[in-house]
Amino acid sequence: MKNAPILILVLILSISIPFTAAEAATVEEEQIDLQMREIAKTLRCTICQNESIWESQAELAHQMRDIIKERLMKGESPDEIRAYFLSRYGDYILLAPQKSGLNWLLWGGPFALLAVGGLFLYRTLSRWVAQTTITKQEDLPPIDDQLRKRIEQELHSRED
Amino acid sequence: MFIEIGHFAVVVALVLSVIGVIGPILGLKRNKPDWVRVARQAVTLNFFLISVGMAALIYSFLTNDFSVKYVMATSNSKLPIFYKVAGLWGGHEGSLMLWVWILTAFSTIVVWLHWRTQPAVMPYLISVQSVIMLGFLAMIVFLSNPFERLFPIPADGRDLNPLLQDPAMVVHPPMLYLGYVGFSIPFAFAMAALFSGRLGEEWIKVTQRWTLFAWIALTTGILMGGYWAYYELGWGGYWGWDPVENASFMPWLVGTAFLHSVMVQEKRKMFKVWNLFLIIVTFSLSLIGTFLVRSGVLSSVHTFATDPGRGLYILIFLALMMSLGFGTLIVRSGRLKSQIEMDSIISKESVFLFNNLFFLVAAVTVFLGTLYPLLVETLKTAKVSVGPPYYNAVFMPVALGLLLLMGIGPSIAWRKASLENLKKNFLLPILIALVGTAAAWLIGIRTVFGLAGAMIVSFVTTTIVMDFAKGSTLWARRYEFNYFKAFYEAFTNNQRRYAGQITHIGVLVMVVGIIASTIYQTEKVVPMRIGDAIQLKAYTIKMVGLQEVTGPNWTAQEGLFEVYRDGRFVTQLLPQKRIYTASQTPTTESAIHTVNLGHIFLTMPEVGPDGVTVRALINPLVLLVWIGGGIMGLGVFLNIFRSRSKASL
Amino acid sequence: MKGWHFILALAVVGLLVLFYKGLWGDPRTIPTVLIGTQAPSFSGPVVRTGEMITSSRFQGKVVLLNFWASWCLECRTEHENLLALNRRFGSNPDFVMLGINYQDRKEDAEKYLEVYGSTFNHLRDPKGAISIDYGVYGVPETFVIDRQGVIRYKYVGPLVGPAYTNLIENVLEPLLEGRPFPRS
Structure with missing residues (x-):
């Protein structure tokens, strides 16, 4: 294949x-x-x-x-x-309209939408990512040594 | 007599659908569950009533009852039986009947299937389905009555449009409608979710299989239509970016976006409003397609006989449905709060979003191209055309982007893809993509689309193969299975994912077929006489005769052509120029010979006293378009009928 | 109301308005771009005699060009009117009527003229060169060219009823009498 x-x-x-x-x-x-x-x-x-x-x-x-x-x-x-x-x-x-005047809406529209949509998506995603990490840090209890040890142990036990 | 019974049944169905709309609302308001039950019976009864209507029409077709206007317009006593049944959906009125019949059938199934499991949304569901039913039934009864009688009774019918007398055309409309109507079910569930305020993941889980079914039916319908155009229209292409083709393609594109986007909601409870929006758009586009095809606003090879009155009616119905859908979404969406949790931009969630963006841009491109002439006419009273050269330049890059995402999406990790994850999954595919491109260059492919296609297809193919390999290896190692068993276990334990990948393979196969048959098509249009020969690539096509042949309802001039390769006989091809007796309409019947998944394709567009005109084509790998479609269907089939007991991912 | 609510509502309404307007248009008619441009020169054989006629012969005259075909049913409905036009204006030395036979066989065209009568010249256009030069897409089509050789009027469809009187009162009479051409 x-x-x-x-x-x-x-x-x-x-x-x-x-x-x-x-x-x-x-x-x-x-x-x-x-x-x-x-x-x-x-x-x-x-x-x-x-x-x-x-x-x-x-x-x-x-x-x-x-x-x-x-x-x-x-x-x-x-x-x-x-x-x-x-x-x-x-x-x-003409089956492909001339590239002039209003026709630019036709020719450029989809690509413009892709660009604007892509940018918008990127910025929204970045904002979400930022929000997510902030709430997470606030919500989580501080990690002390004891907890860290437990986490490491559990991680090890899963890695076989 | 039968026809009157059929007519009566449809009128009764119209009345019952009003009960179907109002009953559940009353039931909810006055807290009388009996009303909902009555509405359920109304829906069920409607299915039987419309079936009676269909049966009455089919009976009239089979008995050549030309006193029925619709039968007179779309049938003929000499029409083969096969096409007499298909004649039912060969015209505007009958095809609406088919639409409604499928709708009532689906509604009945939904009502009985989900009655116990979905009691909270059921009243809304019945109501929404009945509204759609009511809209179409009113159109049949008041504006497009297929049961109308004629007097005096004509001696014979005008015959089914000869172009529609084709096996693919018998199956194409039902498939298309199964798709359009199929999308009404997730739509109705979405509306029910909005009304009832049960906006969780329930409606998506319940409609998952319905959506898949609608999607594959629409896909099949579109591909059948393409196959019909390919050998019946006689110019050797299967897709012409005709407004009517586009009308079926737009809901497909947005429906596909929906199909993917719901997975994010299921897994991560995000994009709730977005998914509701997508399904409302998908169903609206189905209705818009109906409007475009039946109102005559656009010129196309496929439109029905047009009538502004009908157009206006469908437009009003469309306006109502769109206001209902989008209006409810706007009013109710405030209640929706997706818990947004996004760990990284490089994750499956975000690839899904980009997938949706590309699908929407693709749909907007088709939408814009289809409606732009209308827009210009309205704004400037000038006329423009938008045809294949436009779509090739604008749609194709977007489609290639989608194809690339098809390789990335399934393999990238949820939440956050680490650099290691990316390397593990994509390093090899990138290398193979480069090799693939180089190989394409070496064998002489120079066009941008050809090379980009080769690159992306090799990339995506590698990711899918790796995906299968990884799953199987895991099972083989863990339980020491042999690879076949491991593959089977991997597949069945995560059937949704792997079935999806099979559908993706189908897409790839189709893309190879499309690229090969578009860029590497060889085509000649030449005048020929008996004894002449033409050279088409390695093949010599020789005209050896011309004869009269007669069919049940047509006569034809049939050309006899012999195809040779390096002096060796390959095949005989018999293209026809037919004249259908009743309507005196000419058609060209193509003759096709398959070699290496490609076609040698021959038609005779003109037959005259001093020779014929021959259109000869070699369409390399064109069969892959439909084989790919078959593989997509297999994938969806495995997806719909996966067992529920096994863990799903 | 949030921003996307507004955009969505606007898009839906805009689309519906567009569809509504579209219902009243005819997607098949093509507006001509030739009005006001120099009429293309042409030449062709006369249907019955085969004599070659070139457009330069009509310089300085008002020319009415009528594209027709024997297989065109609508052409038959306007034929009487064409003959009447020629009766009315034919004596004017500044006026010429010409028929252009579009996508037809010579015998069929001859027979058509025999049956329906003919008082002016008809040219054959076997290769479609004249028709395509004039942007013809469906017969009958009628053009009026002024003395300066500029296309002033075009009509698609049979010259019957209002179309016929409009042609006489608002096109031919003003042009022949040198009156300003009324803008419609």
């Missing part, structure tokens, strides 16, 4: 055998396909309920994928292509 992670990684390896060198043209085409997929996954199919244009089987999504490909072949960058769709359909088409 200790080797489980390694075993799993080996399994992954065994499945993902690298493909043999193909012709340069198809390699480039595959590269474009791959890029297209990455872009298409970040754009929302505007006529579907809630799918990216990569997942959607709608005709419009199909045409949008072709347009992404065309623009990639013209040498446009993924961000330029996203900007094009943004200029046509507005924020609705």
